[in-house]
Amino acid sequence: MDANMVIKKPPSSSSSHDEIMKLKVKAAMRLVLMAVFLGSLFMWIMMPTNTYKQDWLPTIRSKTNSTYFGTEGATLLIYTFPVLFIAAVGCVFLHFGTKLNNISKMQSNGKNHKFATWKQPALVKGPLGIVSGIELGFFIMFIALLVWSFATYLCNKFAKITPSSAAKNGEEVWQSKLDTAGLILGLVGNICLAFLFFPVTRGSSVLPIFGLTSEGSIKYHIWIGHIVMTFFTAHGICYLLYWALTNNISQMLHWEKTGVSNVAGELALLAGLAMWFTTFPRIRRKFFELFFYTHYLYILFMIFFILHVGFTFCTMMLPSFYLFVVDRYLRFLQSRQNVRLISARVLPGQTLELNFAKSLGLRYNPLSVVFINVPGISKLQWHPFTVTSNSNLEGDKLSVVVKGDGSWTKKLYQMLSSPSPIQRLEVSVEGPYGPASTDIFRFDTLVMVSGGSGITPFISIIRELMFMSNTPMNCKTPKVILISAFKNSSDLTMLDLILPISATPASDISKLQLQIEAFITREEEPKTDNSMPGLRAIWFKPHATDAHLSAILGPNSWLWLGMIIASSFVIFLLLTGIITRYYIYPIDHNTNNIFSTSWRAAINMLVLCFCIAMIASVAVFWNKRQNASEAKQVQNMKQGAMGSPSSYHDMELESLPRQSLAQAINVHFGGRPDLKRMLLGCKGSSIKVLASGPKRLRHEVAAICSSGSADNLHFESISFTW
Known part of the structure; x- marks a missing residue:
């Protein structure tokens, strides 16, 4: 008999009890993760409303505003922490699921098919390809979220534009509305950007919780990517028209020390347009290498986007990109x-x-x-x-x-x-x-x-x-x-x-x-x-x-991944808190000087990458030593067994x-x-x-x-x- 073949014995009564306990723990974790997910989604729904902006956000900021994080603390708590919590706890959930996978093979009765009707194809032909009922339902709900956000922002912000308020800025009402419309298009595009990197995180712990794989989710990345670039392109066109019609085209060359940087936004948009142009099927198939290499522009796109709006605002879109960077660095280490x-x-x-x-x-x-x-x-x-x-x-x-x-x-x-x-x-x-x-x-x-x-x-x-x-x-x-x-x-x-x-x-x-x-x-x-x-x-x-x-993180890769996500984020919070308190805060509260928004964003990006690289490298190095010792044992045990x-x-x-x-x-x-x-x-x-x-x-x-x-x-x- 082959020494590598694993013969699995039927579980004993004690092991069955342990497996039942693991199933109960897994079910409880699923409920907790679902509750956190729904709570996070609810905050996205409420974000465009006046209730959120005038009541909820000021209350949260009053309790989280400190010399260590400032207004950044509120967005970290509302948007970043819940998703990273799902990703970290989801790793433990998947670890239990891997151990219990063989039980599901034993329970093959051919009867238990939940939501079978919803999993059947609802659309077969069309621009979306083959889409199941569940996928179509979630896609419709996502579009509904975008429509709701756009309409709510539009209604609330247009209501504040009056002839007198426009006159104060030396504008007509339609010019102020064009300026506001451009801003709203960018805000709604940010919602799409918050979900863009989840499908392309290959070692994701979030996708398997919903029964998805990265390869099977590429179509979601394509859908969201088209929507993102549609909103951001419309956002850029609106501001170009606004500056041209108000004889203020010089704004295109402004890189403000605080607030939004126009030049960084334009560079981000150019990088995004180059990627978007090569993703259309006819171009991608005929010039695949052009598509492949152009897609590396996502690095410039994200860097200039963060410099454009500042890191504080980007913490709303941070979670999916954070998980992607963790995964990308682990892939880099494995590929060396x-x-x-x-x-x-x-x-x-x-x-x-x-x-x-x-x-x-x-x-x-x-x-x-x-x-x-x-x-x-x-x-x-x-x-x-x-x-x-x-x-x-x-x-x-x-x-x-x-x-x-x-x-x-x-x-x-x-x-x-x-x-x-x-x-x-x-x-x-x-x-x-x-x-x-x-x-x-x-x-x-x-x-x-x-x-x-x-x-x-x-x-x-x-x-x-x-x-x-x-x-x-x-x-x-x-x-x-x-x-x-x-x-x-x-x-x-x-x-x-x-x-x-x-x-x-x-x-x-x-x-x-x-x-x-x-x-x-x-x-x-x-x-x-x-x-x-x-x-x-x-x-x-x-x-x-x-x-x-x-496996880059060894046999218990899910547990190691959860440790990397949690540890790197905690260290990131500690380092950014220290830098803000003892370096940025004194400068901001000096009446003669204000710390640059772009420099603060750059520092935060460097700290984030450093924390991920440090923790992931330690985890990979530890597992590499274990893998090396195992390889030596296998080589000593079997000489010439490769055939x-x-x-x-x-x-x-x-x-x-x-x-x-x-x-x-x-x-x-x-x-x-x-x-x-x-x-x-x-x-x-x-x-x-x-x-x-x-x-x-x-x-x-x-x-x-x-x-x-x-x-x-x-x-x-x-x-x-x-």
Whole structure:
């Protein structure tokens, strides 16, 4: 038996009691987090009202205003602290959830599907893509919040504009209203900015609480980004018109010592417009590298935005960006080290499987994603790929499949498929990132529909089910139907990747109810010649500087992340309080001098980055020492366990798993699958339908599942495209 295979025993009565207690604690934490979230959301709703501005805010400021934080203390308390509290406590919540994940696999009754109707696609075609009922509901509520805020601000502020008040400023009423309208557009845009960075925080502890992943939430970032730039562009245009019509265009060159800086705002807007222009689908697809590199302008955008409005006002938008900076720095630290690439499997059709060495403590769920950088191709470009391996089935390896669709992937394929392949490839990896848990065990039948390389997310699911079906956990695995469409018969070799490169007792696929329907769309009949190339294995030489891929914060990564968020924020508060009290406060209360708003914002940004870098570096260094000792133990325990070309050959040609896989495959030539007939013909009380691949295919499957012809189909779209 493989030393890496984990056999999990049924829980005893004492362990069951502990698990019940953990479930109760988790439920209590969920209630607390939900209460804090709703309270924070309520403050955003009340912010535009006169009640908030005239009654609530002055009262809060009177109790929080001090020589240490000033007016900044109120906004930190109202807007920053609740979200960071959710993020920190959410880490503990997810830590319990990770420990209890196997219990949910045991309780796979196929009956418990809360909010199943709301999770069905409500919109299939249109600018928003495939949108479920829950997503549509939250999107409508978010738009309602923006409309409510804009209308309330407009009503309250326009009511104060009168001919006499405008005359005092030497303006007409319409000019004052144009000035106010520009301000209101900026205020509403700030609400969007407060949510912009949550979806792109890959190691977020906030998204999993709501059952979301970063890759699955990219569309929310796109939606919010378009809305943000619409409001900020309108905000800038209004002020340009206002200055031009009031013969005050010189305001464009003003960088005030206190208050709002116009120049910083203009620079932020220019950086935002450059990013926005390259995000439109036609430009992004045709000039991806332009889109990729231009998006780094977010750094300048945020710096100049903070200098534009000041750090005190920015604390309302700080939480999502704070969590993003924590995540980005952890990713930076993880990417500094080369990961050992053990082997590669070269397939026809410009497809590769890369196998990395990983630590035994690195665990991840199916549908996880890693980001890969190959300095030999590009030192800056990072590309996401679905993890096809399973951390239970393959304890010491992590695998991804790379399809040569773009220039970067084609160059990688050429490097590894040449007659004299390279002996070593420098590779850096970020991740893996994935769902905190999966619900595939709660269904009677699992139908997976893929097109081309869209099959790669399903390989990890099949391997997970393969492992569960071969362990004594008394866990009933669902019946699996894989419907795959390929252009050419040479692409059928991708089905061979379902089996791991090294055969183990747990990789016996015969115990899994697996049915594979493969469709070759561009060939009418099978080829009779044997000229089609098969799989070819490449083995790389190890290098002393290469490390095993491991979680950047170790096995208890959620607890470490919670510690980093909480500790760095507390130290940030202490340092900014000290600086304000003993450096800024004396200058502000000197009648001859006032401390610059921009300099104060710059100091706060530097302190924030310093606190995050210091605490995160300590946490990573501590876990790096633990990972290094574990890697040495594994190397001493297993010499040469990574496999060899001969072991690969034996697994491919002689193993029973390969024979069982071949028996499960039915190949159809000359057409696309009749998805409507196949999906509606599936029997079972609860059927999970997963679609991955081209947009057209995913939309077709979504339309079938939401048509109302069958109420037992539960649809989920898997898309990792930007």
